[in-house]
Amino acid sequence: MFVFALAVVFKICSIQYLNGDKYRSLAQKRTIKNVEIPANRGNVYSADGSLLATSIPKYDIRLDAIQAKQKVFEANIKALCDSLSVFTGKPAMVHESSIRKARKNKNRYFLLARNISYYNYIRFRNFPLLKYGAIKGGLIVEQTTRREHPMGGIAERSIGYERFDEEGNVSRAGIDGAFGMKYLRGVNGQRLKQKIGNGQWKPISDANEVEPKDGLDVYTTIDVNIQDIAHHSLLGQLEKYEAEHGCVVVMDVKTGEIKAISNLAKTDKGSYYEKRNYAVWESHEPGSTFKVMALMAVLEDGLIDTSSVVDTKKGRKRFYGRYIHDSRRGGYGEISAARALEVSSNIGLATIIDDNYAGDPNKFINRLESWKLNQPLGVSLKGEGIPNIPKPGDKNWSKNALPSIAYGYNLLLTPLQTLAFYNAIANDGELIKPRFIKAVKEFDKDIEVFDKEVLVEKICSDETLYEMQDILKNVVIRGTGERLYSPTFSMAGKTGTARVEYAMADWADNPRYISSFAGYFPADNPKYSCIVVIHKPSTEVGYYGADVSGPVFKRIAQKIYTDTPIIDELKSLEFDDGQNDEDYDAYMAYANKYKTIMPDLRGMSAMDALSLLENMDVEVNVELKGSGVIKKQSVAKNKKLKSNQTVVLEAS
Numbered sequence: 001m002f003v004f005a006l007a008v009v010f011k012i013c014s015i016q017y018l019n020g021d022k023y024r025s026l027a028q029k030r031t032i033k034n035v036e037i038p039a040n041r042g043n044v045y046s047a048d049g050s051l052l053a054t055s056i057p058k059y060d061i062r063l064d065a066i067q068a069k070q071k072v073f074e075a076n077i078k079a080l081c082d083s084l085s086v087f088t089g090k091p092a093m094v095h096e097s098s099i100r101k102a103r104k105n106k107n108r109y110f111l112l113a114r115n116i117s118y119y120n121y122i123r124f125r126n127f128p129l130l131k132y133g134a135i136k137g138g139l140i141v142e143q144t145t146r147r148e149h150p151m152g153g154i155a156e157r158s159i160g161y162e163r164f165d166e167e168g169n170v171s172r173a174g175i176d177g178a179f180g181m182k183y184l185r186g187v188n189g190q191r192l193k194q195k196i197g198n199g200q201w202k203p204i205s206d207a208n209e210v211e212p213k214d215g216l217d218v219y220t221t222i223d224v225n226i227q228d229i230a231h232h233s234l235l236g237q238l239e240k241y242e243a244e245h246g247c248v249v250v251m252d253v254k255t256g257e258i259k260a261i262s263n264l265a266k267t268d269k270g271s272y273y274e275k276r277n278y279a280v281w282e283s284h285e286p287g288s289t290f291k292v293m294a295l296m297a298v299l300e301d302g303l304i305d306t307s308s309v310v311d312t313k314k315g316r317k318r319f320y321g322r323y324i325h326d327s328r329r330g331g332y333g334e335i336s337a338a339r340a341l342e343v344s345s346n347i348g349l350a351t352i353i354d355d356n357y358a359g360d361p362n363k364f365i366n367r368l369e370s371w372k373l374n375q376p377l378g379v380s381l382k383g384e385g386i387p388n389i390p391k392p393g394d395k396n397w398s399k400n401a402l403p404s405i406a407y408g409y410n411l412l413l414t415p416l417q418t419l420a421f422y423n424a425i426a427n428d429g430e431l432i433k434p435r436f437i438k439a440v441k442e443f444d445k446d447i448e449v450f451d452k453e454v455l456v457e458k459i460c461s462d463e464t465l466y467e468m469q470d471i472l473k474n475v476v477i478r479g480t481g482e483r484l485y486s487p488t489f490s491m492a493g494k495t496g497t498a499r500v501e502y503a504m505a506d507w508a509d510n511p512r513y514i515s516s517f518a519g520y521f522p523a524d525n526p527k528y529s530c531i532v533v534i535h536k537p538s539t540e541v542g543y544y545g546a547d548v549s550g551p552v553f554k555r556i557a558q559k560i561y562t563d564t565p566i567i568d569e570l571k572s573l574e575f576d577d578g579q580n581d582e583d584y585d586a587y588m589a590y591a592n593k594y595k596t597i598m599p600d601l602r603g604m605s606a607m608d609a610l611s612l613l614e615n616m617d618v619e620v621n622v623e624l625k626g627s628g629v630i631k632k633q634s635v636a637k638n639k640k641l642k643s644n645q646t647v648v649l650e651a652s
Contacts, residue, residue, distance in 0.1 A: 493519015
């Protein structure tokens with residue numbers, strides 16, 4: 001017994017003194033842990049301060065079904081199930097059966113509600129049984145943070161996200177992804193917690209505690225009004241033409257600020273959503289929109305002028321063993337270089353470029369490279385597509401490469417890269433980088449402000465620039481875009497229709513196209529530039545750029561004119577308008593003549609008709625159906641009106 005006692009004393013001393021530090025460290029690890037306190041992620045705002053992305057806490061509510069004592073459980077179970085029934089809409093008996101089954105099976109992690117808001121979390125905290133908390137009632141609350149987009153699916157991909165999968169891999173899309181690490185994410189804090197039993201951890205304060213630092217807020221260049229216009233204009237056209245996917249970008253001419261960007265792709269069910277940022281990512285053969293660059297190069301090199309004549313034959317011409325065709329049957333014959341671009345003649349542009357650069361193709365390629373068309377724009381969003389313009393010596397260079405490039409094939413550009421060049425034409429030759437961010441702020445304090453970044457000071461001479469501006473106006477007035485012409489406002493741009501996947505064996509039976517329109521408005525004093533690209537519209541409905549993409553461009557321009565004032569100053573309200581004076585005199589003559597007798601209002605504007613009836617000596621009730629010009633009236637002309645009589649006007 002004495003020897004046994006000595007062994008016990010020896011072991012106690014060994015644990016206490018020889019291995020004391022080791023065991024004390026293990027004990028501390030099991031009872032004290034360092035917990036990371038997540039920082040609040042910064043918000044993403046539009047140019048006018050509207051919220052585009054924000055972090056919202058979400059809660060999962062669970063129940064430790066065996067934690068509550070039997071007496072407490074039975075006293076509260078029915079009331080709890082009644083409250084759950086009101087919340088979920090399911091019968092209380094269903095909830096009671098599930099909870100009793102969980103208690104019988106000793107389920108300590110039974111789910112009551114998932115992903116609920118803070119408001120509903122407070123409701124749950126006051127439900128019977130749950131109001132007793134974790135120890136007495138078995139309440140388990142798990143909080144997570146979700147990134148929400150208040151504008152829904154509009155510009156969702158461009159606003160973006162930063163997501164981590166179970167293996168820790170991260171995907172970063174759009175503005176949120178591009179600026180997440182540097183600005184939005186913030187810095188997490190640290191705090192010690194001590195285990196107090198029943199799986200509960202209590203925060204403890206010490207000198208090493210670090211408070212989290214919330215992320216900064218990012219203010220984008222997006223205009224929510226223009227974004228809404230662009231999104232729905234594109235969506236309507238994609239649905240009409242049953243297209244595979246499409247994109248639209250609206251850019252401020254002077255600053256390079258992206259005012260709207262929408263990218264929509266078709267689902268298996270036929271609806272559309274923001275799948276990828278096609279405007280930034282997708283490199284493709286631009287087709288006829290590239291003819292502007294080709295003609296501009298030969299004009300700037302002084303090899304031709306806009307009046308130089310080119311023979312487009314009868315719509316079919318052979319280049320190095322391969323035929324090039326124009327869309328017009330019979331061709332255009334001999335036309336000027338300017339007219340060749342207006343009517344988008346493939347043969348015309350291929351002939352011009354081949355005749356002037358076949359002996360030295362590098363001269364043409366060097367001109368394109370001087371405009372940085374062979375380089376990414378370097379925009380802030382991740383995943384920008386890489387342009388590809390081949391040159392002599394490359395694998396994909398052949399004798400046919402030069403005439404093919406002239407009308408937009410055998411090269412790759414993204415929609416945003418094409419738009420940047422058209423914007424330079426509108427911006428008096430200054431090529432600027434498209435910009436998605438205005439500023440980074442901490443509350444109202446500017447942390448970093450982003451200004452215009454010039455890529456090329458002047459892409460060409462003023463003479464070449466003015467010639468191209470005139471041609472782009474004429475494209476809409478009398479060229480391939482003439483169906484888009486409107487006398488009420490001016491636009492300039494170029495249509496594009498390019499074959500896609502034309503090397504595939506089934507193309508003849510199932511042709512696929514990319515329809516596009518790039519340009520700016522107003523034509524004479526440009527405020528915005530815009531590009532619309534729609535992939536694989538149904539050929540049974542239509543596929544030409546003027547028919548498919550052009551109307552989206554026009555609709556956006558019209559709505560911006562209507563809904564977004566772009567004229568800041570009105571020089572004078574005093575001007576002579578003889579027609580207005582005549583209309584006013586006619587209206588006053590009618591008003592003085594018809595005091596109690598129904599006038600003939602057909603052909604009169606609805607506004608004037610309402611004013612006339614409301615100012616008669618007899619009080620009448622007027623119902624107006626439609627708007628515009630009055631077509632029908634319920635009371636015949638020259639009939640005497642009665643007090644409180646109803647008059648129905650139909651306008652169209």
